[in-house]
Amino acid sequence: MNITKLIPIMVLFLVLAVASVSALPITIEKVKIDDTILEPNESNKLSIERGDELPVDVYFTVSEDVENLEVLAFISGYEYNYLDPVSDSIGPFDAEADVKYHKKLKLNLNDDFDEDSYKLRIVVSDRYGEEVIQSFNLKVDVPRHELKIQDVIFNPELNIKAGSALLAQVRLENKGEKQEDDIKVKVSIPELGVSGADYVDEIEDTDDSEESEEIYLRIPMCAKPGIYEVKVSAEYANGRRQISTIKSINIEANDMCEETPKVKTTITLGKQLENVLAGETATYPITITNNLKQSKSYTVSLDAGDWAESVKLTPASTILVDGESSETIYVHATTDSKTTGAKVLTATISSAGNTLKQLILTTNITAKPSNWLKLAFEAIVIILAILVILVAIIVGYLKLKEDNDDTQSETYY
Numbered sequence: 001m002n003i004t005k006l007i008p009i010m011v012l013f014l015v016l017a018v019a020s021v022s023a024l025p026i027t028i029e030k031v032k033i034d035d036t037i038l039e040p041n042e043s044n045k046l047s048i049e050r051g052d053e054l055p056v057d058v059y060f061t062v063s064e065d066v067e068n069l070e071v072l073a074f075i076s077g078y079e080y081n082y083l084d085p086v087s088d089s090i091g092p093f094d095a096e097a098d099v100k101y102h103k104k105l106k107l108n109l110n111d112d113f114d115e116d117s118y119k120l121r122i123v124v125s126d127r128y129g130e131e132v133i134q135s136f137n138l139k140v141d142v143p144r145h146e147l148k149i150q151d152v153i154f155n156p157e158l159n160i161k162a163g164s165a166l167l168a169q170v171r172l173e174n175k176g177e178k179q180e181d182d183i184k185v186k187v188s189i190p191e192l193g194v195s196g197a198d199y200v201d202e203i204e205d206t207d208d209s210e211e212s213e214e215i216y217l218r219i220p221m222c223a224k225p226g227i228y229e230v231k232v233s234a235e236y237a238n239g240r241r242q243i244s245t246i247k248s249i250n251i252e253a254n255d256m257c258e259e260t261p262k263v264k265t266t267i268t269l270g271k272q273l274e275n276v277l278a279g280e281t282a283t284y285p286i287t288i289t290n291n292l293k294q295s296k297s298y299t300v301s302l303d304a305g306d307w308a309e310s311v312k313l314t315p316a317s318t319i320l321v322d323g324e325s326s327e328t329i330y331v332h333a334t335t336d337s338k339t340t341g342a343k344v345l346t347a348t349i350s351s352a353g354n355t356l357k358q359l360i361l362t363t364n365i366t367a368k369p370s371n372w373l374k375l376a377f378e379a380i381v382i383i384l385a386i387l388v389i390l391v392a393i394i395v396g397y398l399k400l401k402e403d404n405d406d407t408q409s410e411t412y413y
Contacts, residue, residue, distance in 0.1 A: 024129045025063040029100070031122055031136060032057040038120070038136040049143050050113035050175070056088070056105040058122055060132075061098070068092040072123040073105045075138070077116075084110055092126075111175050115142045145237045146176035147183065147203070149245050150210060152232050162254040163221040168196075170232055171212045174203040184235040187215045189228050189249075194218065222257035226250070256294050264292055267349055267357045270328075275364045279309075279337035282363045286347060287328045290321040296351060297321075300329050303346040310334045311345065333363055340367045 031038045033054050036046045048054065056073045070091030078086050088105040095101060107120075118138045125131035154160075155167040168187040174180055181202045188195030196215040203211045228251055233244035270285035290296045299318045304311045314330045321327045333345055345361040 024066060024124065024126060024132050025097075026066065026069075026095075026124050026132045027061050027063075028122060028124065028132060028134050029059040029061060031059070031120075031134065040134050040136055043137055044139075046138070048109070048138055048140050050109045050115070050140055051111040051143065051146070052109050054107040054109065056107060056120070056122075058103045058105065058124075059100065060103075060124060061100050062095045064097050066095045066126055066129075068126045069095050070125055071103045071105070072125070073107060073120065074123075075107060075109075075118050075120055077118055078110065078113060080110070080112060086110070109140060111146070111148060113140050115140060143176050144178055145180070145241055146174070147180060147234055147236050147241075147243055148173045148175050149232060149234060149243055152230075152245065152247050154230075154247070154249060159250045159252055160219060161252045162219050162223040162225070162257065164219055166217045166219055166249065168215045168217065168230070168232065169212055170215065170234070171210055172200060172203060172234060173210045174205060177205055179203065179205040180236045182236075182238075183211075184239070185213045185215065186231075186233050186235075187217060188231050189217065189219075190231060191228055192220055192223055194220065219251060221254055223251050223254075225253040256292075265290060265296070265298075265351065265356055267359070269359050269361075272360070273362045273364060275366065276335060277368050278335055278340055278365050279368065281332055281334045282361075284331040284333075284345075284347075284361050285328050286331065286349070286359065287326055288319070288321055288349065289326040290323060293323040295320055295322050298327075298349060298351050298356075300331075301348045301350070302331065303348070304333060305343075307336060307339050307343045308333045308345070309336045331361060333361070335363065335365050337368070340365045 033046060033048075033056055036044070038044050038046070058071055058073070060071075068091075070089055070093075072087065072089040074085070074087035078084075086107050086109065088107055090103050090105060116139075118140060120136040120138050122134045122136075123131050124133075150171040150173040152171070153169040155169070156164075160166050170185050170187065172183065172185070179202060183200040183203065184197060185200060186195060186197040194217050196217050198213050198215055200211050200213050227248055230247045230249050231244060232247060233242060235242050266289040268287040268289070270287065272284075274282035274284065276282050286300065288298050290298075297318060297320050300313055301317065302311050302313070311331065311333045314332065316329075319327050319329060331345070331347055335343075341364075343363045343365060345363065347359040347361060349356045349359070
C-alpha cells in the first residue's frame, strides 16, 4: 500500500483527536485571598504567614453549559504534601452559560512551611476537556514570635500509681523569627490541684530550634483512680503570649488507700459513768481502731480539773496502732478523799496534730463512812452480843431452878 495514501487519513485522525479535547468555555475573572485580588504570575503585596488559614475566592464565568466541573486550589513544594496536602477543591457541579460563579476554598498553611516563595495554582476542569489554569505568586513569611509545643513525654508513659512521681518532659520549638528568652513551662493536673513549673533560658531564632524541660509532679497518695487531663502550657515574649495543650494520664489506685471512702479511725468508749467511793480509782477503757492499711500513731490527753488526786494512762499516752487493728488505752482517775458528787474528766484523742474526738467521762463519788460511826456500830454489835449471852444465862438459870423445885416436892410426900 502506498504510504502517501495514508497521510490524509492520519491527518484526519489528528484533527478529530484535537477537536475532541477542546478548551473549556470558562474564563477565570479574579482570585482573591481575604480582600486582596491576586494578579496572575506577578508579585502580590499580601502578607501570608505559615500557620495561617487562607480563604481563596475564585470567580469565573462560562460561555456554554458545562457538566461535572471541579475547581481545585493547591500549593506545591511543601515538604509533607504527601501526608498533609495544601489543597482544597469543590465539585463536581454543573455550570450554565452566561452565569457568574463564585467558589470559596480554604488552604491551611502548616507551621512547618519553609519561609520561601510559592505558587498558588487554580485549576478548573471537567471530565475530559482541557483544563483552565491560573498561577499566582505568593511569599510565605514567618511570625515574629511563635513557639510550639512539639511534644510531651510522660514517665511513666501510660499508667501511674497514686502517690508516685510523674516526670513530664516538654519539648518546645521556636517557629518565629525572634529568639525567645525566659520561657515559663508549667504542667498541671487541675482536678487534683497539683502543678509544677520551670524556666527555659532561651530558644534561638534559627528555624526548627528546639529545647526540652523536665518537670516533676507528685500524684496524691489517695487520688481517685481514672483518666485525668494534664495541662501543659508555656508563657513567652515577656509573659504576653501563651500556648497550651492537653494530654491525658491514667492514675491507678494505691494499695495503701481504700478505693471507697470510709471512716479512717473508730473510737469506742467502754463506759462513760463510774461509781466509786471517795479516795478510790475510776477506770475507763478507750478502744481505738485504725481502719487504714498503714500504721498510725494516736495520742490521748486528759483534763480533770482539780477534783482528782491523780490521773494516768496505761499502757501510755501515745500508742502506735497497726493497719486494720485495734488497741485499748485505760484512763485511771484516783479521786480525792474529801471530794464527793458527779465530776467530769475530758479525754482528747488526736493524730498527727489533728483532734479526732473528745470524750466526756463522768465519775460519781460517794463519801466513805466516818470512823466514829464505825466504832458506834461495832459497840452496838458487841452490846447486843452481850445481851444475847445474858438472856441465855438467865433463861438457863431459871430452867435449872424449876427442875430442882419439882424434885424436892416429890420426896416430901
